[in-house]
Amino acid sequence: MNQQFEQELMGSWQERQEYAEMMQPLLGKLYRDKAVEVSIFGRPMLGANIVDIIKAHRTVRLHTGEKLRLRESWPILEALSKLTLAPAHIDLGKLAYAYHHDQQNQGLDIDQYLAKELAGIVGEVDTHPVQDVVLYGFGRIGRLLARLLIERQGKNNKLRLRAIVVRGGKDGDLEKRASLLRRDSVHGPFNGSITVDHERNALKANGSYIQVIYADSPDSVDYTQYGIKDAIVVDNTGMWRDRDGLGMHLKAKGTKKAILTAPGKGDVKNIVFGVNHQDILPEDTILSAASCTTNAITPVLKVLDEKFGIENGHVETVHSFTNDQNLIDNFHKADRRGRSASLNMVITETGAAQAVSKAYPKLHGKLTGNAIRVPTPNVSLAILNLNLAKSTSRDEINDFLRNQSLFSKLQHQIDFTSSKEIVSTDLVGTRSASVVDSQATIVADKRATLYVWYDNEFGYSCQVMRVVQAMAGLTYPTIPA
Template identity: 75%
Template sequence: MNQQLEQELLSSWQERQEYAEQMQPLLGKLYRNHAIEISVYGRPLLGASAIDIIKAHRSVRLKETHKLRLRESWPLLDAISQMTLAPAHIDLGKLAYAYHYDAQFAEQSVEQYLQQQLAEIIGVHDAQEPQDVVLYGFGRIGRILARLLIERQGKNNKLRLKAIVVRGGKSGDLEKRASLLRRDSVHGPFNGSITIDTEKNAIKANGSYIQVIYANSPQEVDYSHYGIQNAIVIDNTGMWRDQEGLSQHLLSKGVKKVLLTAPGKGDIKNIVFGVNHNDVAAEDVILSAASCTTNAITPVLKALDEHFGIQSGHVETVHSFTNDQNLIDNFHKGDRRGRSAALNMVITETGAATAVAKAYPQLKGKLTGSAIRVPTPNVSLAILNLHLSKATTKDELNNYLRDVSLFSDLQHQVNYTASSEIVSTDLVGTRAPAVVDSKATIVVDQRATVYVWYDNEFGYSCQVMKVLEKMSGLTSPTLPHATVKL
């Protein structure tokens, strides 16, 4: 490499790094002060490193004709940071790309362009009162939800984690709970500071004061004693999944609603955000966020059914092992689940295929499903074997799902990869509940096989957060608006 080229590469890299470093404080302030979440073509930038910001911009060249430079998006972010805006998701990448490469905006200044594109959230007063949140149970999903709630800490934060409820209370329990939040073998270290208040049984994390309450049943807890009012309790235990069991939470003082992080039974609404979240009514006091697998497959199935039609199908899930299985061979009431999770692939049942119909009734009776638990700690794979209503090709189907992931109302639910090297560990921490693996797609006439990856812990928890926001009455539009209609 000659010296001139080497210098050009170094200068280009330094320029990108400097712009990314200028962006970081603005991204944080927008979120903390205005609840504005910034992304670049769906890749969230909240808490992103300078390298993450650069990578997000580089990924645009995989989706569009031109690449997007940081010096092109910087003026828009700078201008956005000086505006008074209501809470929203803003895709900086899409705004910047359209501004620089769409001829219709050629004569507009950055300020004029943003005034037009963000008109619905400019100068809008946010009157939403903060919502108290309680985590009942502090296992895998409970701790990830805690991380997601704590990362939102700021003066404009509307979802405030006030307490967690666990069994126990033995000596050293508080320290161990805090340690499990601080360190995670799958998701890595907590992004922030955690200390404990042993006298008052509380965890302090990034400015949040979280009361730790020890109880063996909901009836034992008086949340109002801790200053908690009209709380939404997120039940992560799975102990109760029907109306009668979950209603126990409503008998506790200080509770107004309950959200279950497992499939609900009976008449409980199972909500897959992006699919049937508009079914959430103000009068609903008990809701379910369905299962991780249902959240992964339903958005993709809805998209395919709306465009191609689905006559029938079978869903096979290759799922990471869970706490429900035994570490080594031992008694288990379920078939095969007593065998060592760390050593075996275990064929088991799943209700996800039939559960799809609760969120998307158009597929009722059209799907069957089965599952294989495998010796990995996180990230699962759903294989959708479908008989479509019309013939198509691999390219047509993939291109459609790519556009769904970028430009539709399901852009927060469906992600898309064209990598031929991606494996499960690459997807740990993915916020979308579903990632379509386009390289693995198989299509023959009306028969299609679609592979969908999902982080069954983190991606699912992000969906739970969206249902929580809906139950709280929080609204935050995604701008620019979707252009692909389902």
Template identity: 75%
Template structure:
């Protein structure tokens, strides 16, 4: 009996692995040649290993209470691969589950069902032109943005990383820049091949040719001499945060628009994708992607406010240390930040609570905030203490947030975990702006305390890329919601 059980178990695993390995080339081809990204309940399968594909399918049971077998989603993927689709994101997990167990379970014609769901993108021409992107600065966020763009390299790719601009130019600088892209102490090795072209000052990565431009000021750069035109310049240096400073980028030939990866000052729109990205118009030439914490908390606050109403609240962020702090005690103009970051918890300020109102004005004046920097290199947490307009319980608010993470327009911003064992390092590389820790939720009457994790580097970089996509006019519908 035990031997028979073991054989069945092994056979079942082998079947799943076989299907996953058959899926991989189709998933890659759909994206590289047609800009169609395949997901399973919001989890991208682009560049996923066979094990990752299997794990994505296993996660469906956590949300639906039923297994989704790879042999059930395989026909969906196979049918989609035979269709002519315009750029989009297709969740084969949701489509397969609906066809076998959900609203479409009475239908017998899979292709007819898929064509009805994909009606807005099937047999449509792709008229979207690729857009040049330049990274001004190549620090923590800059290198992650580079990874995100390079992983989507292909002839159908709509955002092309053409250049990075950095100071320096000393001997060996190019090799060091490439090495930092190749290896990362937090996010691990680069997934692919990187070589250096010293003669042309360029980095070649997975088929991308990235010009490295040395300049101390935007006015020194002429992008057109490198064949770069109408580019979106992503400033991740933080040197300039107002319109006057950032407009210097627009004086460089070949630059058309600027995105700041930090909170913008003055009248600059601070965009939190999923919340106010529809405020972006073609005439916007300078925008801000706000801060990592603002991107983490605003989507959750918006969802809660629209569902239950927020009277007021306090946001406490437990944030990993950053380059703004010192490794050992040294002078710093800000209070306490001069103390050794790897050795201390440091109470400091955060403008994220007030910044929420720039993206979601309904909470203007309703939130206070503070921050504690802690001795971890990445992944932070926001604790939202909220007074709501209604009374409810933990199960209700958790169920609402889970459904929001799966079936709402905030599905790319809000993720959800029911794990009792999850800790910060488990969330390195999380692509969502926020991950709600349902096990830590506390509700008493109209008072709710939510614990929200976020990868303040990678998750934020994913949000930045979504804003870049909107600035470029690239439309990628998500089917189904």
């Protein structure tokens, strides 16, 4: 390798690094000040570091066959940062690629191009009122929801985490709650600062003031004494799953709606955002965000059914162990779950396959399901064994699902990977509901087997947040559509 080549290689890297360093603060400012979430061909840039931004640009070539250079997307981002914009999801990569490669955009300067593409949000000011949010319970999902709510801190943030409700209140409780939010063995450290306010029994995190309330029953809390009104309560305890139980939240002073982070029972609507979120009505006061597995498989099953038709099938989930299991052998009311979660693969039941039909009724009675709990702390895998209505091929299914992950209305739910080396830990922190592993796809005539990864904690929490936004009336467009 000659010296000139090495210098060119280093110069190219330094150029990309410098552009990424300029991009990083604008990405954060767009989010905090304008509630604009930026992605690059589906890869979220929220909280992205310098290398993340560079790597996201490199992946564009995998989808288009053409490079997208940072110096090509930088002027688009810079122009975006200067505009008055209503909240939206904006794919910078797609905008920049279309500007440089689509013939119909030739002759337009950047301002003209953005005026055309962003016609629905340019010059618009978001006047939606701020929505108070309360987390009832502070376990794995509760703490991740707290992280997601806190990262939205900014002058245009419309969802404000106002309180956390937990049982207990023993000495040292606040410090332990703060420590669990600050450090996570799976998801890493909290991105920011957390302090404990003993005098007011509260936590302060990145400018958020979060009241900690101790209560044994949902209907015993008076939120109004803390200045909280018309709150959406996110129940992540799983203790109450029907309308009567969840209705106790609405008996508390200062609440308006309640959402459950588990499958709802009875007539409670189970919402998988992206599939049936249009069923959320303004008058709905109690909803369920279904389960992590239902959120992972339903979007993929929906698009496959619409394209190829699903006659029937079986869903097997290889699921990370949960707090419901025992670390070592001990009594458990459920079969097998009493055996050590850290040492065994444990066959158990799952209602996810049947629950799919609550969000997508066309598959009612067509799916069976089972689960194997395995000794990993997070990220699970759903294996979809499907009998289709028509013959297809591995390439056709993979190409279809890749397209769905990039350009469909389910692009925030379905992700796609072509990696031959990907394993479960690589998917920790994934914001989509599922990731299709294209290298594992098997197709024979009308039979197809697909492998779908999902972060059963963080990816699911992102889906819950989307339902919370919809309940609050916060629906944002995705651009390009």
